Amino acid sequence: xxxxxxxxxxxxxxxxxxxxxxxxxxxxxxxxxxxxxxxxxxxxxxxxxxxxxxxxxxxxxxxxxxxxxxxxxxxxxxxxxxxxxxxxxxxxxxxxxxxxxxxxxxxxxxxxxxxxxxxxxxxxxxxxxxxxxxxxxxxxxxxxxxxxxxxxxxxxxxxxxxxxxxxxxxxxxxxxxxxxxxxxxxxxxxxxxxxxxxxxxxxxxxxxxxxxxxxxxxxxxxxxxxxxxxxxxxxxxxxxxxxxxxxxxxxxxxxxxxxxxxxxxxxxxxxxxxxxxxxxxxxxxxxxxxxxxxxxxxxxxxxxxxxxxxxx
Amino acid sequence: xxxxxxxxxxxxxxxxxxxxxxxxxxxxxxxxxxxxxxxxxxxxxxxxxxxxxxxxxxxxxxxxxxxxxxxxxxxxxxxxxxxxxxxxxxxxxxxxxxxxxxxxxxxxxxxxxxxxxxxxxxxxxxxxxxxxxxxxxxxxxxxxxxxxxxxxxxxxxxxxxxxxxxxxxxxxxxxxxxxxxxxxxxxxxxxxxxxxxxxxxxxxxxxxxxxxxxxxxxxxxxxxxxxxxxxxxxxxxxxxxxxxxxxxxxxx
Numbered sequence: 035x036x037x038x039x040x041x042x043x044x045x046x047x048x049x050x051x052x053x054x055x056x057x058x059x060x061x062x063x064x065x066x067x068x069x070x071x072x073x074x075x076x077x078x079x080x081x082x083x084x085x086x087x088x089x090x091x092x093x094x095x096x097x098x099x100x101x102x103x104x105x106x107x108x109x110x111x112x113x114x115x116x117x118x119x120x121x122x123x124x125x126x127x128x129x130x131x132x133x134x135x136x137x138x139x140x141x142x143x144x145x146x147x148x149x150x151x152x153x154x155x156x157x158x159x160x161x162x163x164x165x166x167x168x169x170x171x172x173x174x175x176x177x178x179x180x181x182x183x184x185x186x187x188x189x190x191x192x193x194x195x196x197x198x199x200x201x202x203x204x205x206x207x208x209x210x211x212x213x214x215x216x217x218x219x220x221x222x223x224x225x226x227x228x229x230x231x232x233x234x235x236x237x238x239x240x241x242x243x244x245x246x247x248x249x250x251x252x253x254x255x256x257x258x259x260x261x262x263x264x265x266x267x268x269x270x271x272x273x274x275x276x277x278x279x280x281x282x283x284x285x286x287x288x289x290x291x292x293x294x295x296x297x298x299x300x301x302x303x304x305x306x307x308x309x310x311x312x313x314x315x316x317x318x319x320x321x322x323x324x325x326x327x328x329x330x331x332x333x334x335x336x337x338x339x340x341x342x343x344x345x346x
Numbered sequence: 347x348x349x350x351x352x353x354x355x356x357x358x359x360x361x362x363x364x365x366x367x368x369x370x371x372x373x374x375x376x377x378x379x380x381x382x383x384x385x386x387x388x389x390x391x392x393x394x395x396x397x398x399x400x401x402x403x404x405x406x407x408x409x410x411x412x413x414x415x416x417x418x419x420x421x422x423x424x425x426x427x428x429x430x431x432x433x434x435x436x437x438x439x440x441x442x443x444x445x446x447x448x449x450x451x452x453x454x455x456x457x458x459x460x461x462x463x464x465x466x467x468x469x470x471x472x473x474x475x476x477x478x479x480x481x482x483x484x485x486x487x488x489x490x491x492x493x494x495x496x497x498x499x500x501x502x503x504x505x506x507x508x509x510x511x512x513x514x515x516x517x518x519x520x521x522x523x524x525x526x527x528x529x530x531x532x533x534x535x536x537x538x539x540x541x542x543x544x545x546x547x548x549x550x551x552x553x554x555x556x557x558x559x560x561x562x563x564x565x566x567x568x569x570x571x572x573x574x575x576x577x578x579x580x581x582x583x584x585x586x587x588x589x590x591x592x593x594x595x596x597x598x
Contacts, residue, residue, distance in 0.1 A: 153407075225444070227440060227442060227444035228444055228446060228447075229405075230402065230405070230438075230440060230444065231440065231444040231445075231446065231504070231507075232446070232456075233402065233405070233433065234400065234402065234433055234437060234438035234440075234508070235433065235437070235456065235457030235460070235461075235507065235508070235511060236430050236431075236433045236434040236457060236460075236461050236511065237430070237457075237460055238430055241460050245456075245460065246446060249447070249448075250446075250447050
């Protein structure tokens with residue numbers, strides 16, 4: 035009776051539920067996956083480690099206070115000065131300009147896409163935005179140099195050939211699709227019931243968008259801002275081409291400047307022997323770059339959480 | 347029935363989605379300061395009809411209308427009519443409570459503010475919340491988020507929000523379907539008080555509710571208005587067999 039129809043023969047095992055043999059590859063695959071996951075952790079840890087190590091070496095030669103508060107950055111010229119403020123001001127100038135372009139235009143595009151556009155229009159505009167996001171950044175740099183700067187010089191004849199304005203405009207255009215697309219997602223995830231409720235109180239489309247939908251989608255909108263600013267800080271190619279290589283403590287967008295990323299490119303391209311102080315400036319600048327995006331991302335997460343409490 | 351004054355009237359109204367009619371040649375007068383219930387099985391067109399009364403169907407793609415809806419002798423779908431103006435006079439409460447993610451106070455004050463209504467906004471909010479029988483429960487925490495209220499309180503807040511606009515007509519689309527019996531009883535009690543000042547049209551799945559609260563009942567099936575009359579008559583002496591079958595629970 036025990037050998038009922040369909041019962042499975044058990045090979046030399048006392049428990050009927052234990053597997054007769056280790057299933058092929060199970061353990062091996064698990065190790066492979068673990069290794070892949072470990073790889074990115076190891077990369078991050080080693081990058082941070084190397085950054086910290088070389089930055090430490092740099093601070094053995096240049097006091098940290100001089101580095102962080104100095105107003106002249108001339109590591110390649112005599113007399114050498116290692117004050118990073120000009121590079122930070124250059125980066126801030128690019129980020130502010132880019133934000134000025136990308137944030138309002140991005141939010142406005144998202145409002146149009148999610149609140150006004152017909153399904154057909156959406157289906158045309160969304161792919162175009164994605165193409166914009168896929169253009170290589172060097173093309174943007176070239177575009178800034180050969181199109182935006184000449185255009186600006188007709189308005190501001192005093193503008194330098196390399197200037198912060200054209201760099202920040204193209205960086206703004208570059209991050210615009212990301213802002214528009216993320217904000218569009220945020221606005222579309224606002225429940226339709228809220229819109230209907232607002233319309234039933236005699237609101238116009240504009241009032242519904244600006245006073246109900248945007249506030250309700252604010253956490254997503256902030257998230258897109260933080261990501262966009264992070265990307266603008268890290269943007270390299272376009273600003274290297276368009277904004278120049280002149281460390282310059284200024285807030286005048288018509289002047290030539292240098293960003294932290296552009297400095298890294300400039301020095302990496304030359305023959306800088308490792309162990310020299312010039313070589314170590316690369317890591318010190320990179321550490322500041324890393325710290326600023328890191329803080330920004332943390333701050334962004336914090337803001338998002340705060341607003342989520344209020345709005346959900 | 348002729349001695350009553352009709353404020354809204356669907357006249358040979360047909361509403362179609364992408365050519366498929368959801369409401370077919372319905373003629374239905376809504377009487378002032380009365381409660382009119384629209385009942386019928388799912389998909390009979392009752393919500394579509396209700397939403398045409400304040401032009402909320404405008405947001406549905408590919409919807410078309412034939413016939414008329416007259417509000418005090420003005421055709422609501424005439425080209426010169428601004429739907430915003432329509433909705434200022436004909437408010438709505440939805441099936442699922444949809445308070446804005448704002449404070450209790452802001453929820454009620456929002457409509458009057460965006461429409462630039464005069465007067466003391468605090469008084470207006472208090473009046474609306476009192477009319478919606480919610481004031482005593484929330485007066486001490488008007489700045490709390492509306493989302494912290496219970497489901498029944500949220501629905502009464504949505505009623506208060508509609509009342510703050512001082513509309514003439516309030517449309518209610520199954521306002522109790524997501525609520526427990528106690529909250530439902532609260533809202534039904536409220537309806538009796540509201541009809542002193544407002545005209546109410548309520549769509550409901552719940553026949554007992556229609557029988558309890560309404561003065562007039564319309565029974566719809568497959569887009570047609572099968573029967574319309576005073577609620578007592580529709581529930582006790584229906585003239586149509588289908589109505590009798592429905593109100594006695596034989597189908598639907």
